[in-house]
Amino acid sequence: MNPLDLARARPGTPFTVTFDGREIEALPGQTVAAALWSAGVTSWRTTRGAGRPRGVFCGIGVCFDCLVTVDGRPGLRACLVPAVPGADIRTQEGTGHDD
Amino acid sequence: MTERPVLAVIGAGPAGLAAALAAAARRVHVVLVDSAAEPGGQFYRQPARRLGARRPQALHHQWRTWERLSEGLVAHLAAGRVTHLSDHHVWCVERESDGRKTTGFTVHALLGPEQERSVAVRADGVLLATGAYEKVLPFPGGTLPGVVTAGGAQAMLKGGLALPGRTAVVAGTGPLLLPVATGLAAAGARVTALVESADPRDVARRARGLAAQPAKLTEAAGYAVRLARHRIPVMARHTVLEAHGRDRLESVAVAALDTEGRAVPGTERRLTCDTLAVGHGLLPHTDLAEGLGCRLDGPAVQVDEEQRTDVPGVWAAGETTGIGGAGLSLAEGHIAGRSAAAHLYGTAPDPGEWAAAARSRTRLRAFFAELDGAYAAPVRWTERLTDATVVCRCEEVTAGAVREAVGALGAGDLRTVKLLTRAGMGWCQGRMCEPGVAGIADCELTPGRRLLARPVPLGVLAAPPEPRRRPGEPTSPR
Numbered sequence A: 001m002n003p004l005d006l007a008r009a010r011p012g013t014p015f016t017v018t019f020d021g022r023e024i025e026a027l028p029g030q031t032v033a034a035a036l037w038s039a040g041v042t043s044w045r046t047t048r049g050a051g052r053p054r055g056v057f058c059g060i061g062v063c064f065d066c067l068v069t070v071d072g073r074p075g076l077r078a079c080l081v082p083a084v085p086g087a088d089i090r091t092q093e094g095t096g097h098d099d
Numbered sequence B: 001m002t003e004r005p006v007l008a009v010i011g012a013g014p015a016g017l018a019a020a021l022a023a024a025a026r027r028v029h030v031v032l033v034d035s036a037a038e039p040g041g042q043f044y045r046q047p048a049r050r051l052g053a054r055r056p057q058a059l060h061h062q063w064r065t066w067e068r069l070s071e072g073l074v075a076h077l078a079a080g081r082v083t084h085l086s087d088h089h090v091w092c093v094e095r096e097s098d099g100r101k102t103t104g105f106t107v108h109a110l111l112g113p114e115q116e117r118s119v120a121v122r123a124d125g126v127l128l129a130t131g132a133y134e135k136v137l138p139f140p141g142g143t144l145p146g147v148v149t150a151g152g153a154q155a156m157l158k159g160g161l162a163l164p165g166r167t168a169v170v171a172g173t174g175p176l177l178l179p180v181a182t183g184l185a186a187a188g189a190r191v192t193a194l195v196e197s198a199d200p201r202d203v204a205r206r207a208r209g210l211a212a213q214p215a216k217l218t219e220a221a222g223y224a225v226r227l228a229r230h231r232i233p234v235m236a237r238h239t240v241l242e243a244h245g246r247d248r249l250e251s252v253a254v255a256a257l258d259t260e261g262r263a264v265p266g267t268e269r270r271l272t273c274d275t276l277a278v279g280h281g282l283l284p285h286t287d288l289a290e291g292l293g294c295r296l297d298g299p300a301v302q303v304d305e306e307q308r309t310d311v312p313g314v315w316a317a318g319e320t321t322g323i324g325g326a327g328l329s330l331a332e333g334h335i336a337g338r339s340a341a342a343h344l345y346g347t348a349p350d351p352g353e354w355a356a357a358a359r360s361r362t363r364l365r366a367f368f369a370e371l372d373g374a375y376a377a378p379v380r381w382t383e384r385l386t387d388a389t390v391v392c393r394c395e396e397v398t399a400g401a402v403r404e405a406v407g408a409l410g411a412g413d414l415r416t417v418k419l420l421t422r423a424g425m426g427w428c429q430g431r432m433c434e435p436g437v438a439g440i441a442d443c444e445l446t447p448g449r450r451l452l453a454r455p456v457p458l459g460v461l462a463a464p465p466e467p468r469r470r471p472g473e474p475t476s477p478r
Ligand SMILES: Cc1cc2nc3c(=O)[nH]c(=O)nc-3n(C[C@H](O)[C@H](O)[C@H](O)COP(=O)(O)OP(=O)(O)OC[C@H]3O[C@@H](n4cnc5c(N)ncnc54)[C@H](O)[C@@H]3O)c2cc1C
Pocket: A060, B010, B011, B012, B013, B014, B015, B016, B033, B034, B035, B036, B040, B041, B042, B043, B044, B088, B089, B090, B091, B129, B130, B131, B132, B133, B134, B150, B151, B152, B154, B155, B176, B179, B180, B282, B285, B288, B317, B318, B319, B320, B325, B326, B329, B453
């Protein structure tokens, strides 16, 4: 069993996004976080201080642990932002700005 | 035709939807403002439309109630009695007055997931139905990827049909752990343990009132059946001591608790897993109410019998007024919507008309008050934190730093600890770490006093005020 089968999902045509340059498949309607989870990726940020990996924690936009850089824009919450075809998703280091 | 009064309902969960339907049926124009893409809130969170789920009810309980709510909403939307503003994150509600009395409200919301532009919505009354967020107490290894909140795992499953891994442990305390464990298992995860720090006998003893609540008994029996069907072992009076892993979660250490809340020597076990869904209860979202100057009752917004706050023109319903589950949120929302409709037309409502909802409100509040006592957070959890345990996830503040602020530097309240350590000063505005910091510092968990309910880009704050339009139509974004 998987969640898509459980809910008898018939999503639109899958598309490709890249994560740190690697191609992964995403489904229309999925957030960046859901697409990354489905591809087996659970971290996409390193912290400013200790450089530790982080990903989703609260899943509802409250904790800001899931910050990610998409198409050059840092600081987006992966659990809220929809994945779109061709999105260039990158691990965000620190604030994502050159500082 | 006279213009209908406008009620802004903030939050489209069970409470907000019940309120919107009740008010719209009584000739009030409702603007339903919600941060999610689809209505439903936490309990009825819907899969993204484009995922084409043909059997979303497989992820849900009480689907019939949802059908009733969503059909009602669709009818009111079609008739123009309700405007639904999805993807709108409200960051502030402004009260306007002519110097003597309130003349209306302006709701400010950031648009879309990017949240860089703001719109303003005018309303004659405001109904806060913003629900709750999860409380998670810190523990060593708690920031490893793969450790998620219990409700967060549920939200990602219901909304995005995604799982964080294959083998999960569900842990912490509270009734939310049950649907999360059975939900993850139904979706194909192997749930190797439900680790609950409370004692089920205590829960049963406390909830003696259960006998008068057949619906709740059936619900509990349903979970017992599902736990058995998915072969999920329940480890009661156990706790997670530590999460292990290098760059992601690999296993958790669990142990039995004695009656004093201490880990029993020799009972420690390692459970291999790639996911830990953990939660220690819920906390009401109260920022918008605080911004409006509404009185709080402990951590929740205080309301009267009609669900009115102490600020005229502002109602509150659902978990923002105290944790009690979806059924209670529905009852409170219904009452609030009816009360608001009457008052917005300048009439006094007849509480007799909502007697049934008031009875279920009384029953469910009593039930959850009992349950809350039984599920009280594990004691002595602070003793299990090393000095290196991260407490504030945003600012990477450790338990050691908080202890030093209290010990060597003499901080005696949450605010001083924050100023000394930066705990709670990051992006989440302290929502995630406040219970942990307060516990370690052994001081009271005072409301956060967040001026803005969302971090707001400086450009939005610096811009001139948005032009305002009625009735309930948002201004064009800037
Ligand atoms: C992450 C999470 C998952 C949960 N999952 C379950 C579950 O599976 N089963 C269960 O029995 N209980 C669950 N609960 C408990 C849940 O709180 C109640 O069951 C129920 O949903 C409460 O209803 P409500 O209407 O009071 O609030 P909610 O259902 O929480 O609805 C509040 C709504 O307000 C919106 N909102 C909040 N603040 C703002 C703002 N500033 N601007 C705009 N919109 C805003 C939210 O996006 C949400 O849609 C969960 C709780 C959480 C926090």
